[in-house]
Structures are given as structure tokens and as C-alpha cells.
Amino acid sequence: MATIDLKTLLGMAIKTQRASLGISQEELAHRAGLHRTYVSDLERGVRNPSVDSIEKLARALELSVSKLFERASE
Numbered sequence: 001m002a003t004i005d006l007k008t009l010l011g012m013a014i015k016t017q018r019a020s021l022g023i024s025q026e027e028l029a030h031r032a033g034l035h036r037t038y039v040s041d042l043e044r045g046v047r048n049p050s051v052d053s054i055e056k057l058a059r060a061l062e063l064s065v066s067k068l069f070e071r072a073s074e
Contacts, residue, residue: 006072008045010054013072015043017061031060 018028025043029036033056041047042057049057058068 005045007042007048009072010049010069011043011045013068013074014039014057014061017063017068017071018043021061028057028060032056 014028018025023031025039026036029039032039032053034053038047038053039057042049042053054068055065058065061068063071
């Protein structure tokens with residue numbers, strides 16, 4: 001059985017919350033002060049986000065950091 005790493009799970013949680021807010025990757029990037037391609041890479045689980053980036057994304061997604069990680073673990 002293949003395991004999914006935390007980067008992939010976090011990316012899926014970011015994408016799911018972004019979609020539930022009805023915003024594009026570009027809008028999320030703007031709200032978080034990040035580049036759109038960086039957000040895309042995070043959603044695909046190919047980048048390892050910094051703590052600062054995680055905090056910016058959580059705020060932009062209208063979640064706490066702990067809630068974002070909680071959703072990633074579900």
C-alpha cells in the first residue's frame with residue numbers, strides 16, 4: 001500500500017479549501033502574497049513550504065494553521 005506524504009496531503013487540503021472559497025490559484029497567491037506558480041507547486045505536493053508560507057496560506061484560506069494541518073490529516 002502506497003503512503004501519501006505530508007506535502008501531498010497539505011497540497012490537497014489547500015486545493016480543497018481554495019475550491020470551497022471559489023477562488024483561483026492566482027487569487028489565493030495574491031491574498032497570501034505568494035507567486036501563483038508556487039501555489040500550484042504546493043497544491044501538487046512538489047514543493048516543501050516554509051512555516052511562513054504555510055501561515056500566509058492559512059490566513060488567505062481563512063483558516064488557522066492548526067486547522068489547515070487538521071484538514072491535511074483527514
